[in-house]
Amino acid sequence: MNFTRIGRIFAQIFFWFGFIGAVFSLYQGFIAFKYPEQMIAQSKYLHENVGGALTVAFMGLALGVLCEISSKRGAPDRQA
Numbered sequence: 001m002n003f004t005r006i007g008r009i010f011a012q013i014f015f016w017f018g019f020i021g022a023v024f025s026l027y028q029g030f031i032a033f034k035y036p037e038q039m040i041a042q043s044k045y046l047h048e049n050v051g052g053a054l055t056v057a058f059m060g061l062a063l064g065v066l067c068e069i070s071s072k073r074g075a076p077d078r079q080a
Helices: 002-032 036-074
Strands: none
């Protein structure tokens, strides 16, 4: 089905953008804040950005699972 193929493509895009976003946010969060006064800002930055990126990655994973279920549902079962 066309929707399943398109869903798989979007699932890959969401997952990889979320994963790369989480890695970049972790890198940026630990490198950008150097002074002790900025530690509260670092915690808030990491919480918001890494959480958002992991949410996108999780949504991509969930969409991929749903597309996999959809592709299996269209195929006939092979039972004797």
